[in-house]
Amino acid sequence: MQKLLAFPLTILYFIFFGLTLVVFHPIQWFCKNVFGYKAHKISVDWLQFFLMRCLNVLGTTFSFTNPYTIEKGIPLILVSNHQSMYDIPPLIWYLRKHHVKFISKKELGKGIPSVSYNLRHGGSVLIDRKDAVSSIEAIKNFAKRIEKNKWAAVIFPEGTRSRDGKPKPFKTKGLLTMIKHAPNALVVPITINNSWKTLRYGKFPMGLGANITFTVHKPLKANLFEDKLELISLVEAQVKSTIDA
Known part of the structure; x- marks a missing residue:
């Protein structure tokens, strides 16, 4: 019964979603180029x-849920598990005072109203996953920009989304590059639950009634860890400690 109800509600959702992207595209352009x-x-x-x-x-x-007071004006590296594209709007909204930016694949940099424009012009970085050397160089420059501007960078070290909520092993290279080139950053572990349930039936229809939760764990000062792999292992353990899958 719930899946049957999901069909008309998904159509309604796609209409609202598409309209939102189309409306905000010129708004973004105007704000960026005028102000x-x-x-x-x-x-x-x-x-x-x-x-x-x-x-x-x-x-x-x-x-x-964020029990920690994180001051503005400090570079942050937000490290999270990744379950769906619907992880992203809440991270930007709830942590908006920290100027949240993303490492995204280059394919997302064109063709999507509002989303592609923001990725190209809002301070995030687009990487070519097929070119490891240029990707690491791009992440290095991105980390320096995060450090300089005191922004927050989101990185999903699993490398891809979990389609059933079960976490994947962290890939360390990109995160090590971020930590090395933003040495004064606070590394903030975040656990996301239930986002994958929005896609429990696939892309159509979408799942109903998902309660997507975000849990912020204790921030860690990157420059207090001589062994950065030890820091990453600790962050990975924190992120995975409260995953429900």
């Missing part, structure tokens, strides 16, 4: 808010 970075960032933040409201059509709810 600059700050206005563009605000438009991107509110885009995420409305994308989350679109998901409410499917009965999706969000819970963000």
Whole structure:
């Protein structure tokens, strides 16, 4: 019965989702080109808010638990498991005061209204997964930009999404590069649960009633760890400690 109900609600969701992306694309362009970075960032933040409201059509709810006070003006490396594209709007919205940026595959940099524009012009980095050398160089420059501007970089070290919520082993190279070239960053482990349930039937119809939760774990100062692999192992253990799968 729930799957039958998912068909019309998914169609309604896609209509709202598409309209949101189309409406915010020129808004982003106008804010960026007329008023600059700050206005563009605000438009991107509110885009995420409305994308989350679109998901409410499917009965999706969000819970963000962060018991730690993280001051503004500190570079952050946000390390999280990855379950679906719907991980992204809440991370940007709930952590918006930290100017959240992403490492994304280059294919997302074109063809998607609002999303591609933000990835190209909002401070994130696009990498070619087939070219490891250029990808690491791009991540290195991205880390330096995060350090300089005191922004927050999200990295999903699993390398791909988990389609059933079960975590995959962390790949360390990109994260090591981030830590090395943003040495003053706080490394913030985050656990995401239930995002994969929005795609439990595949892309169509979408799953109903997912309660997507985000749990922020204790931030760690990267420069206090001489052995960066030890730091990554600790972060991986924290992220996976509260995964429900």
